[in-house]
Amino acid sequence: MIIAEQKPIEEILEMLAPHKKILLAGCGACVTVCQAGGEKEVGVLASQIRVARQEAGNPIEIIETTLTRQCEPEFMDEAKDLMNDVEAVLSIACGIGVQLMAQTFYDKPAYPGLNTSFLGFPEEHGVFTERCAACGNCVLHLTGGICPIARCSKSLLNGPCGGSQDGKCEISKDVDCAWQLIYDRLKALGKLENLAEIIPPKKWITSRDGGPRKIVREDLRI
């Protein structure tokens, strides 16, 4: 799922400095699951901003709402009438939500409350790690189900590099070396010979490097 975390509160306050009345919009989907932008966070963040502005002697009025999802145009209607009497919206959805807000309510600024970070999952409750870089051309079948693009700091396809030691990546002790994991996994599957083959250079065109992507499913279009 999409993993995001809240922006430092000072940055948010800086963004909202010119405004007196704003809408704070949460989202009920991914950012709720990773506890960054759900209804609970809306309440907590709203109180924090109000208290901070109160302390600074420049009170602000915040209308709180949580949309079912901020990545469906239809659900934007839930915020339509609230948007009428606010100056701007602070959306604590992922980057997609903020942009749909900006696109739907074209005349009012839409500020991001979160830093959308990566596609990943909670290793344990409260610890999120990256698993997929959305490169558009999956190689997991070659590496025993462990992605070198997302989990190797250098996205090597013929790793591990010289800096891999004790199963950890050269950049930091709490980053596992993806290729050590791949090696262990293929060894367990008895498919070590896969590693002897040279994986040719990757076709990066399907990834972000190929430009913003679009998937069209004619069969679905209504």
Add this chain to the structure above:
Amino acid sequence: MAGIACAGELTQAGITVTLLEKEPVIGGWAADYCCKATDQCNRCFVCVADKEREGVRLSDAVTLLTNHQVREVEKNGSGYRLRVENKVEGVEKEVRADAVVLATGFKPFDATQKGELGYGRYADVLTGLDLERMLRNQGSARKPSDGQVPNKIAFIQCVGSRDESIGHLYCSKACCAYALRMARVIRSQNPGSEIFFYYMDIQPAGRLFDETLKACEEDPNFHFIRAIPSKIYRYYQKPGLMMRSLEAESGTIEEKFFDLIVLSIGMEPNPENEGLWEKAGLKPGREGFVDPATCKDGIFVAGTVSGPKDIERSIMNAKQAALSVLRYLEGQS
């Protein structure tokens, strides 16, 4: 408080219970114990005892008869007849029951019996029970003589326990635990304090006791001395109380001066109830407490009446007694 725990268990299992208490208020000695938490919970179970007591006191399923002293327990057909004296009205009553649980508890050792330790003669010699009450109600340890905060405190263990001279050939099991924990409370309330702990063998008390013991050992102001002091005097020229003891460590006789001395008193069988359980056919064990093996059909014992226990063991013993009562009543019906 084992009786209270047992009453609680039986009501939850659907049995109607009558609780007879000779004092005006239920709770027994446990009602005076203080919470022994420092910056963390030291698992003294006092709060669990408080909760059990409040649970029973406020529950409408238990008929509470305070100020009622049981005089006699007699078999009466398949059940029992108890002769109970209402101490306030001086009237005698009869209470019938299918089963009886004797949870008359223990009698704290009367420290004046050890005259040489000066309890009763010097105000600053307290028993463990006095310190418990002081910490519970006043919140901090003070010298009774002048209300000052004591800095040098001695704890003397096994007062009235493991003592052949008074025929108490048993360990009271709870004193090491309560003494160490209260010493830690004093240490955490008054960082300047110094504790001298006179003991024979430190007895563990349930799980995670090692944490408390290690904390004491690592505390520089905590001195463990393997010796039992012989005499306590006041020298008029010198402040505080002088305590003389033969210290195994140095092999010399030491005289040390303390602001406060706490005697960790043990438990002994309650003589008042001797007549009560003898008539009911129960016999004392090797240690003088009621021998649970001699309980037969319909009469059970719970808590310290059958031997010294700390609060955790008393509660467990009460639950075991409740199970035996339920099993007995199931057999009856």
Add this chain to the structure above:
Amino acid sequence: MVSKNPKIVAFCCEESGMPAYEHAVSLGLDLPDGLKVVALPCGGKAETGYLMKALDEGADAVMVFACYEGNCKYVRGNIRAEKRVNYLRERLEKIGLSPEKIVFCPVAPASGQRFAELVQREVDTLLGA
């Protein structure tokens, strides 16, 4: 600034905070009038939302009274509460408020003395700060 009689909201766990409050009252210890006591079934029910809402509504300080670690009837309620308090204290510092406005206080049921002491210490910090 903080008035003479600061408004303090005390979220008290039913297992330890409330009995400690009642014990303090029964001992006749003096507690400030501005103290608002909110009973909760467990320390763990003191949500981040409640704590921030209290400050938002104008409380000068928020105190969470829960059980000591390893003594919680619901295993981890007190640990969760402490983590939330620490999280908010960090956030408060960043928005220019003193982190002393939110404080986590472990208490035991029969420690009325400690309850009153902790409240008084908080009042002194507020008036002193």
Add this chain to the structure above:
Amino acid sequence: MSGQQAVLRIPAGTSELKEVSIQPSVIVAGDHPAGLLMAEHLADLGVAVTLMVPFPTLEEVVAPYRVIASADESVAGLLQEVAERVSQHAGITRVTQADLVDISGWWGDFSVQARIGEDLKTFHTSGIAMAYRGNPVDLPGIPVQEGVLPFTDFLSGINLQTGALAGKAESPKQVVFLLDAGERDEKWASVAAIRVGVFLKRKFGTQVFILCRELKVSVDEMEQDYRAARESGIIVFKYRQTPRVEKGSGGLRVVFEDAAAISSHGPSEITLDALDVVVAQERLGLSEDRAEVLRKLRIPLEDGVAGPNNPQFTGRTPKKGVVVAGDAWFPEYPTDAAMTALSAAQELYKWVGKGTYQVDAYRVAEVDPSKCATCLTCFRICPHDSIRVERYGERNVYITQGAKEGATWEAARVKIETCDGCGLCASECPAKAIQLIYYPDMEVLDFLAKNL
């Protein structure tokens, strides 16, 4: 001054009682004799007991305690006939060579998978008691070497007639019981050492030494047994640093510093030589698959001891309907372990014995399925494991337009029977989808708004 504060108490009074009928049935599993006692007591109370022991016969549950029983008649009285009584008991179905592998479900409706011999069988029951014996993990502080045995192996290894250990002709001449090297909370080893020591001395004339940091006598009648042991010639030493155990001339050698010696006479190092056996106090732990079963039930496991080390859980675990006894709760001397086990049996009887229970459907939490993002926070945080994700919600954050009528979606659901109403899930839920029915957020927020 005090007592005039504005106080918001938890709303009491209203309750919505619901009758829950539970079939009084229990599975008692494990290899600790306390399990037999629990099974017997519960069966006498009319509960349908299924007793699972990992051995072919019940005797083998009591067998490891034969030596202690012959040395201490209170243990003998406890264990001797229980195996016999339980094997005849009409109310107990006995399943031998069985070990629990997987448990799921709730109080009153557990499904238990047990490996019996080779195959797996599923049982349904209302409550579970696990009475496990710990197996020796290691000998803290003592290097493993020939002649050094953990208590468990020594006690089950002695031949009662000859006093000899397995593979030896006659009984050992000199035995050292080395206590407290690791665990100081536990006193079972001290008690066993003294009582078995007297037995060995009386029956086989073995010279017994007991080395300890603190001699544990806080068990009934232990002080008198300790004095009897000393009078019968058993020598007791107290040490400070963990003694050195090494190969000596003609057997093992133990070197230590006598804590009780008068230090003014210089270092007081004592050497015991030509020892046949050194019995050291081992650390006990749970086997991996038993630990796995406990983990699945969300019962915390701290260094081999189950159940949170928390005074609120005397004799019970946070998982309603499951109790733990024996070494898995806390390694104790058999008589103490019996009391702990029976207090756990009482807890279990309270939940399972009566058949019909009143559950308050008002004093619990409730999930609004349309807001639930199935993020599993509530499932992970609930101390009683009372929340699961099920398919019952009509609306869900993830539906797209055009979903067919009557479709249902996954959402968290509270099991009313085992919810204790603590509110942890409600406070953690990121979607504010869970409320305590008896104490919704509005009550608190309104009180704050009014009083601040």
Add this chain to the structure above:
Amino acid sequence: MKSGSNLEKVFEKGVFAVTAELGPPKGNDVKVVMEKAKHLKGMVDAVNVTDNQTAIVRMSSIATSKLILDMGLEPVMQMTCRDRNRIGIQSDIFGATALGIKNCLCLSGDHQRFGNEIDSKNVYDLDSIQLLSVLKGIRDEGKTLGGDEVEGDVKLFLGAAANPFGDPFEFRAIRLAKKVKAGADFIQTQCIYDMDRFREWMKMVRDLGLHERTHIMGGVMPLKSGGMARYMQKNVPGITIPDEIVKRMVAAPKGKGAAEGIKICIETIEQLKEIEGVDGVHIMALEWEHRVPEIVEEAGLLPRPS
């Protein structure tokens, strides 16, 4: 001959080759390059020119290589995959070979977190093995990765790095095989302190017959002080320094640390000479280029074949 470079000739002659390393300046101060090159002239067969080593911004390796080429030294241009994508790499190779550079060492390159531009975006379009196969394609088939004809004739002596001390150890030799298959003509290993592990690695390399299909040079790095030894042991991933070497360095009296470091370095070189399959030594003495002559002298590696 693949490139006609001096290094290739030395290998052809079967002489024990010697290369050193030169770190370009953090700017365009040509004097620094001249200074360092002066010490190395005539002492070694070729000089590695690092490519923004440890991701620290320095003068480009092509420019520095050209500078020392004009001074009569033979450069081994290092090429990392961190800073250029396949377009940049191939065009730089064309430029370099056009300027007369004949040796190229293909590296993955240190992650930018180690350097002085941690916020930069890395590339890693290719990895070191893919880089080797691309350059081999250009040299042998005259075709770029995309398949276009190369206008001109690219002569290159391709090298790669190998780390016998990285994990998983048993995979290291197999990975070397991949590099050789991809076209590595010579190999320079990570600096060697743990001789036993290096011997074990060499045995695995010999078992795969790789020592006949490529020239392996053992890497050595003289330690400057006890502190440096301890620091590298703990903090530098991919390098293992046995405790006795750290002890020797720490035990060296004040001011004598450097001498002890060089002594150890020379001992290592002596041992490398005897190991079957090791065709040369690569002396990594960055910022210590002035001590290289002394090392080469004492290790009996002079005079160099002209």
